Amino acid sequence: MGAPAACVRAEEGPGARPRSLKLVCASLRRQRFHTSGSHSKGQTAAEHLWLTRHLRDPFVKAAKVESYRCRSAFKLLEVNDRHQILRPGLRVLDCGAAPGAWSQVAVRRVNAAGADPSAPVGFVLGVDLLHIFPLEGATFLSPADVTDPRTIQRVRELLPGGRADVILSDMAPNATGIRSLDHDRLISLCSSLLDVAPDVLHPGGTFLCKTWAGSQSLGLQKRLAEQFQNTRTVKPRASRKESSEVYLLATQYQRVKGPVED
Numbered sequence: 001m002g003a004p005a006a007c008v009r010a011e012e013g014p015g016a017r018p019r020s021l022k023l024v025c026a027s028l029r030r031q032r033f034h035t036s037g038s039h040s041k042g043q044t045a046a047e048h049l050w051l052t053r054h055l056r057d058p059f060v061k062a063a064k065v066e067s068y069r070c071r072s073a074f075k076l077l078e079v080n081d082r083h084q085i086l087r088p089g090l091r092v093l094d095c096g097a098a099p100g101a102w103s104q105v106a107v108r109r110v111n112a113a114g115a116d117p118s119a120p121v122g123f124v125l126g127v128d129l130l131h132i133f134p135l136e137g138a139t140f141l142s143p144a145d146v147t148d149p150r151t152i153q154r155v156r157e158l159l160p161g162g163r164a165d166v167i168l169s170d171m172a173p174n175a176t177g178i179r180s181l182d183h184d185r186l187i188s189l190c191s192s193l194l195d196v197a198p199d200v201l202h203p204g205g206t207f208l209c210k211t212w213a214g215s216q217s218l219g220l221q222k223r224l225a226e227q228f229q230n231t232r233t234v235k236p237r238a239s240r241k242e243s244s245e246v247y248l249l250a251t252q253y254q255r256v257k258g259p260v261e262d
């Protein structure tokens with residue numbers, strides 16, 4: 001199976017050409033017919049290079065071996081190994097969850113499927129514009145737009161106690177290929193999530209979001225610093241060096257608005 005389109009799109013980030021991506025996705029679907037040695041008809045050199053790199057990518061291979069839905073699982077695994085943001089019993093809101101690799105990681109780390117009977121059982125709620133195939137231990141709200149107030153209302157209803165301990169966002173808008181525009185749109189997605197944090201995130205909670213570096217990154221970092229005790233930027237090894245992708249990790253949420261029910 002080739003990488004789901006959502007993963008491919010976000011891996012490329014701003015500067016990616018959507019037209020090429022369509023072709024790349026088609027190429028991925030055909031990959032069993034075109035080995036890395038052959039340069040199929042109709043493929044440009046850039047597309048061929050992308051596909052070759054993808055097929056050689058150790059994280060793509062590891063994702064297949066470990067049955068993760070997408071290579072991005074390794075980004076969250078690394079962030080978690082370094083900063084211990086997920087532990088048994090926590091409630092996780094995974095925004096931009098399709099196809100579900102981060103949710104797979106979260107389910108295991110917070111024990112949402114109850115696999116470890118001796119540990120507290122956590123909860124994972126994934127939300128995406130795209131349909132997400134069911135995953136044991138996770139609840140999915142899809143298709144749903146995180147920027148829609150009705151989605152946030154539903155999220156609050158579904159989360160035990162109405163709040164999450166950890167908000168993850170690997171959300172990415174469809175790349176237009178115009179770097180600054182794509183950057184602005186992703187920052188705006190992160191900001192809208194931060195806007196609802198007072199109603200959704202438990203005090204002391206964690207916020208991890210994907211960004212594409214650009215002119216508005218500092219503004220978002222400042223907002224995080226106002227509301228969380230610790231903030232840092234993280235560039236996991238699975239995030240391609242040539243990509244402007246960088247994750248912002250904020251811990252110890254301080255700002256509270258509205259009643260905390262638990």
Ligand SMILES: C[S@@+](CC[C@H](N)C(=O)[O-])C[C@H]1O[C@@H](n2cnc3c(N)ncnc32)[C@H](O)[C@@H]1O
Pocket residue numbers: 006007010011069070072073095096097098099100101102103127128129130144145146147170171172173174189
């Ligand atoms: C890189 S993919 C996420 C991959 C996911 N973390 C995983 O590991 O499987 C980015 C996702 O963000 C979603 N997305 C973008 N804008 C969104 C929005 N406003 N609300 C919900 N999901 C959104 C896209 O549909 C896409 O599936």
